[in-house]
Amino acid sequence: MTVHNIRVGESKRGDASDGTLAEAVGGRLSRVDGPAKITGAAKYAVEQQLEGLAYAVLVESTIASGKVRAIDTASAEASPGVLRVLTPDTIISLRTASDWLGTTPPDKPYCPLARDITFSGQHVAAVVAETFEQAVAAAALVNVSYDETPSIVDLSDGKAGDGIAIDAMTKEWGDAPAAFAAAPVRICAAYNTPREYQAPMEPHGLIARWEGDRLTVWEPSQWLDGMARTYAEWFEVPFENVRLVSPYIGGGFGSKALALSHGAVAASAAKMIGRPVKLVMTRPQTFTGYGGRAATRQTVTIGADRDGVIQSIVHRGVNETSIDGMWVEPLGSVTSIMYATPNFSSKQNVVRVNSVVPGAMRAPGENPSAFGIESAIDELAYEVGIDPLEIRLRNYAEQDPHAKKAWSTRQLREAFAAGAERFGWSRRSPKPRSMRDGNQLIGWGVAAGTYPVRRAYGEAVVRILADGSVEVESSSIDMGQGTYTILAQTAAETLGVPADDVVVKLGDSRFARAGVSGGSRLAGVMTGAVHKAATSALDQLVGLAISDPRSPFHALQANTLVVANGRIGSPRGDGPDVSIAELLKSVGRDRIEATGDTMPANSTAEDRYKNYTTIAMALPHTEGDYSRYSWCAHFIEVRVDEDFGTVRVSRVVSALDSGRLYNPKLAESQWKGGIIMGIGQALLEEGIMDRRHGRIVNNNLADYLVPTNADIPDIEVISVGIPDPHSSALGGKGVGELGIVGVAPAIANAVFHATGKRVRDLPITLEKLI
């Protein structure tokens, strides 16, 4: 890891969660992996150079529904350099793996190449060749014939139907329909979001290598242990025999947490030809090889009194899933907790369509849910003639309205106040179309966002080496959010060493186990685990210092020693003062090593395996006496050209409550990244379907538009969080997903203020306003 240049200063041994000793944790250390990434020195998973590497290229279905009649591989097999053509008939048989909850799978074979086609772009064959170019050329020669059947294109397809009711999503209290019917003011509107894609800069891919019955997979991963489990189950080898390596990740946004069928193809190919195999998806394949965000539809009805106080919310949601997979995008997640209401009803269906099974994408559930409720309350504000900020305060939920529990911390009122002040909200002219600059209609919009604090148990190894430097090891990952950096800060602060002296090693499943890096949980879990391991290492160090006869501190009391800046001495500086390296040398030790985990004390090996390879042991955010969420308020200015309908975001002020920030600089970057992604969602992003073929045609980054720098104004983010001891060991709440939640409705609300047009279907493209 690249050396960073900020010294930690006068850290002391102690509990970092009190916030008073935040020289390390809480400092604005720059990303320690930054220089390696910007100079190209960082080696990503599929950049490994292996001897004998062969290349696999996927062949995908060109129909959305039907059966493969035949696959003619003769020309491909005869093509130069081809080592093997894999089809459903020739690929080795795998076993079905458990899902991410660890549910015991059906005892049946699994084939990652499809005979039954349920979406366009499904893997049907693969070609393995000596070179990538040879594999590409031969893949084009694989001739697949089909018996095509009618497909269900999307939610609006006449054949789609109402779908399957997901009873577990139902949330109800009071009598919402009756209260709605009796309310003097009623709002009812439908809100739609399209298919959206994670579009990480680094496409999905892997290198798989077998040595006997041991498999090594170099693959970008948000969850090494979870993916290793899947590979182990597919190939019926012990979990310990699978090693996942994922040192850096070029963006995941939820899409890299699971082992996917292309991984099964590559690992099968490697086993079949007895050589390492590399398979990287093309950019178009990343639009069908795994799922983006499901398209959603919601109706939100709000009944209120004339003062804008909500009496009832009735919410119905639908998201699409695949023909043979199940994805539930929880659309009532924000609806049910954002505002106080005595009567509430939310229900959700999922509808099967001929699509790849949708997947997790930054704030799954909360993101589209917020688009519905945060647009609807804006509509209510205009209906009753109350300022959109004021109506949110008037309906402020003082406790979790669904769980009926106290919030652990909810700095949302503070977020509204700080954001409004900085944005200048009080200068807003309330009427739509009342602010302009030449041809530009100006609109100001506000919306809130939230994301639950997902908690789990973590594990880490901390080593103090002979030279006094420190190693931290974990199989958790850094996909750009700053894990390398904050874990160095945590270890540095806990141990009393400069952050410069800490090397963090991540992304190898041989290291201490780690659960999924998803749901914004990693930082809270891993700082807690590193803090615990480092505390244990420090206890050993101090123990040695006072117990070993060769130590200059022999026979002193533990509480009379201070470790700071890599040196051990007395608090008053009146005794011996030696470096950690000198102490280790004097007592004849070349290292101190401690493993720390935050699992309950009586946990079994099975519990540990389950905790790190499934999400079944995640702690509910409403466990115990509290309901735990992060919160935010976005204030956004748009400029809409009155002739062209183009919407440009010209100002963003967001105030966010993620509790205590382990590193404000990195947290701010993540918030801004989420806000930028939200701008894309609001204005640009949409998978566009050819309804005749059931195929997304804008499957590349020239046609699937994500924001460029030119689309993004200066974004001001303000932290209003306070340490939340109920959410994590060191007081932080989730950061990564929070920022995107509420951005799209804030923009839609601003567009309404600018133009008087309410756009309820994302993205807000120019033809909807022209």
Place this chain on the structure above:
Amino acid sequence: MRDFSYLRATSTDAARQAAALPGAMLLAGGTTLIDLAKCGVAEPDTLVDITHLKGLDRIAVDERGATIGALARMGHVADHADIKSRFPAISEALWQAASAQIRNMATIGGNLMQRTRCPYFRDPANFAACNKRVSGSGCSAIGGVTRGHAVLGTSEACIAMYPGDLATALVAFDATVHLGERKLLVDDFFLLPGTTPDREHAIEPGEMITAIAIPGSAAARRSTYLKIRDRQSYEFAAASAAVGIEFEADGRTIRDLRVALGGVATKPWRVRAVEDALKGKVLEPETVRAASLLAVEGAVDHGANHYKIELAPRVVARAILKLGETA
């Protein structure tokens, strides 16, 4: 694997001869050709690399006009001081095109040869029917996703939109393309799809673009390129207008006007009807808006691209009025 041979041309004549052979294609910046080869549209047997030819990247500008060598890079032309001052629309069309990285690679000659972004044209594996790729195979776009397709100059065989910005500005100012000795107007260089959408340019085997020439004019000197798009950068136009204007001595009466549309037609689209309607008239917003509606005379939409018919005249009007403000 699909092999091809690579030749590095040592002279313009050698390049022309080599490129005349069946299956041969010229390679300059490669930003279009390599992209199309990756998606299986271009399958050259021979690439003739002309980037080492000397003297083809010259940019010469004087009172009479500008001559720009075929190998001049888009970025260099966009930043050229005399192009900026005498042909602002050319510079603006270039710097609003593509991305900085592409502009630094792509050449002016290659830019004129840029192919359509029609998604059906670019995906042979999934859409066999494309008259532009294979004559007579049909059109997958008609009846499909058409938000980015042309509303002007279309035929029953093809509705693919011409995506370039530069050529839109070139046709507005009567630029010519030099194919060695042969010279023809850029407007004539680009062909309507008609029944032969596979033939996009009036260039014959053995010919090569060597330069473009743009006559100097007062209208070119007071010109602009207005590009409207969903995304602020690195995107093709929803609608764009290259406009140049010359006023009479009163500073209000339009003596000369040039208008061309981008992003809405199957080729760079000069709209003389708007020019003729406004020449001799005093520049007034209402007059300009009314005349701009003529820009989309004869337009035919295919559903999702209907907005272009609404949008294009507004872009034209805004561009003309903007130039009037600087009078």
